[in-house]
Amino acid sequence: MSLATITRHGPEISDAIVSFDPVTLQRKPVKKADVLAQFRELRNHEAVKIVEQMPEQNGVLDPAVVDKILITSHCEMQRMSEEFQHGKRVSELLKPILNALREGGVNNPIRIVDIGCGTGFVIRWLAASGSLGDDVQLMGVDFNVALLNEAQRLATIENLRCKFEVANAFRLDEPATVFISTGILHHFRDEGLSYLLQQHCRAETCAFVHFDFHSSPMAPLGSWLFHAVRMREPLAKHDGVLSAVRAHKSRYLLEVTRSAAPEFVSAIYGTRLWRMPIPRVFHSLVGVRPKYHEAFLRNMGTRVASLGKIE
Amino acid sequence: MIPVFLWVLATIDSAFIGYREAGGRNALIDKRAYYRHALIRGAVVGQVAVLIVGATTAIILASSNDSVALFSKLESVGARMLTVYVPYAVILLITFLIRSVPSVDIRSITSTVIFGPFTLIRPIVVLAGAVWGVLAAPGAITIALTTLIVCLMLGLSGILSWLRSRRLIS
Numbered sequence: 083m084s085l086a087t088i089t090r091h092g093p094e095i096s097d098a099i100v101s102f103d104p105v106t107l108q109r110k111p112v113k114k115a116d117v118l119a120q121f122r123e124l125r126n127h128e129a130v131k132i133v134e135q136m137p138e139q140n141g142v143l144d145p146a147v148v149d150k151i152l153i154t155s156h157c158e159m160q161r162m163s164e165e166f167q168h169g170k171r172v173s174e175l176l177k178p179i180l181n182a183l184r185e186g187g188v189n190n191p192i193r194i195v196d197i198g199c200g201t202g203f204v205i206r207w208l209a210a211s212g213s214l215g216d217d218v219q220l221m222g223v224d225f226n227v228a229l230l231n232e233a234q235r236l237a238t239i240e241n242l243r244c245k246f247e248v249a250n251a252f253r254l255d256e257p258a259t260v261f262i263s264t265g266i267l268h269h270f271r272d273e274g275l276s277y278l279l280q281q282h283c284r285a286e287t288c289a290f291v292h293f294d295f296h297s298s299p300m301a302p303l304g305s306w307l308f309h310a311v312r313m314r315e316p317l318a319k320h321d322g323v324l325s326a327v328r329a330h331k332s333r334y335l336l337e338v339t340r341s342a343a344p345e346f347v348s349a350i351y352g353t354r355l356w357r358m359p360i361p362r363v364f365h366s367l368v369g370v371r372p373k374y375h376e377a378f379l380r381n382m383g384t385r386v387a388s389l390g391k392i393e
Numbered sequence: 394m395i396p397v398f399l400w401v402l403a404t405i406d407s408a409f410i411g412y413r414e415a416g417g418r419n420a421l422i423d424k425r426a427y428y429r430h431a432l433i434r435g436a437v438v439g440q441v442a443v444l445i446v447g448a449t450t451a452i453i454l455a456s457s458n459d460s461v462a463l464f465s466k467l468e469s470v471g472a473r474m475l476t477v478y479v480p481y482a483v484i485l486l487i488t489f490l491i492r493s494v495p496s497v498d499i500r501s502i503t504s505t506v507i508f509g510p511f512t513l514i515r516p517i518v519v520l521a522g523a524v525w526g527v528l529a530a531p532g533a534i535t536i537a538l539t540t541l542i543v544c545l546m547l548g549l550s551g552i553l554s555w556l557r558s559r560r561l562i563s
Contacts, residue, residue: 161417165504167497169422174497201420210422236420304505311512312417355498363501 092328093120094321095129096155097269099136099148102225107248109227111142132316149228155318156201156229162312162322163264166363169207172262172293173214175351175366178381179260179289180214182374188259188288195258196222197251198266202233202244209242220244221258223251257286267294267335267367268328275330279342282369289370289378290346295329296353296365302326304363332390335367340393347375349392351385368392395471402478403443404436407549411435413512414553434562438553442545449541453534466530470539473529477522485511519546 098117101110114133121129136151137144163169180192194214196205199222209220221244224230230246237244247254251261261282270278282290295301305326309319332350339348346369353365368389370378379386415431450467454460488507492500523539556562 157420158417160420165508166501171497203420203422206422232420236422240422242422304509307513308504308509311509314417355502362498363505 094324095132095317096152096321099143107225113141114138114143115141128320132320151315151317152229153201153232155315158313158315158318160203162308163203169204172204173208173211175291176214178378179370181381182377183288185377186374190217191219192217192259193219193221193256194260194262195251197261197263199224199233200229202246204264205244206237206242209244210240222246223249252281257284259286259288261287261290264293265325267292268325268330276338276342279339282343283345288374292367293364295326296362297329297331301329332365339367339369343369346370347372347392350390352388353390395468398475399471400443402482404439407439408432408436410549411553414550438549442549446542450538466535469529470526470535474522474526477518477525481518516547519543
């Protein structure tokens, strides 16, 4: 991976090499030639080189190999999440939200659903920490069976109280009280992002917290640096840098959220550090139903300083 | 004392090489034992590297006509190397102390400002220390020994990865 990745635009390789039917969630075959043509058209030669190395069967990318690469990449991403204390970061923001929901008399249990959880690091970390309370159910959903099997395998080894399901997060039998995600938002553009946020508007959902790369002039370079020194898998290096490049601006995220999910009051948390113009790696899009708004702000304590204007 | 200081630094450095090499390969949440083993493994493999350098130095000294003068030369090279490596190590150790503060933001910033960039520049620091050291007493022996040290310092991670690829470590 070179610094040239910083000048690239989407899609990421991990978006292009897998495909799922949005209704049946069945995996669809992906033709290697189509993926290569797509990246050649974008003049993304690094992506072409990486995809060229992937084996095919009758012109279709070998799903087993693709899954293996994705699992390895997620494992490497988890290392970065651990270094940047992401589990604790999520927990620290969820606690005031959950306390606000409890004070507002939300129905038990409180279900936290991690959208596109991959190998489930955040859900497993939250389960291992036990920091959110016994009235909380933790669940990770994703379309990729292999990633979820890995998440479940890891959770079983450590005897963690959480579950994983191949499902559409918005069509669960037991709906989510709080939706969370990490590094998902930038995969959705324009109408796709708007549609994703619209889906939060269901009676049972009381709040959402979506973490993603914070878009700043330094972010692509910083991301390149960290992916260069911490990652080994070429796909993870490429996509990691591209993620920072494709990150949505805070203002844009808020505009789309307020228009797509008007039932919630929303804000961006953690754009700046200690009220100073120090950019952060991640920021988060936070939304709560107005009913819980005041309690949420009160429970945030000193952290409220890192919360943008909520409306 | 200079060889002792170099040995201490080599041991700490190789322990962290072991840690970095193990990073991103285990997706469990509680990895304390895993990383403890990785640190020890790195330090142990580092001792093999130290032994190679030590044995080579001993052979060179034994076959020298003036071993006292040569030892003094090598010490001056080592002392100059320390002037580069010690500040690098001290900054990292101070950063570890700062990271012990239980704050997500402070811990993250230690990574973005120090740990990440310092990992990136480590090969440059290794080379800079070696060149700076050799300049104290340029000669075929000091260049050869320093080159051996640089190769071992920069190659240790590759050696560990090779051992892993052969399933000799997990």
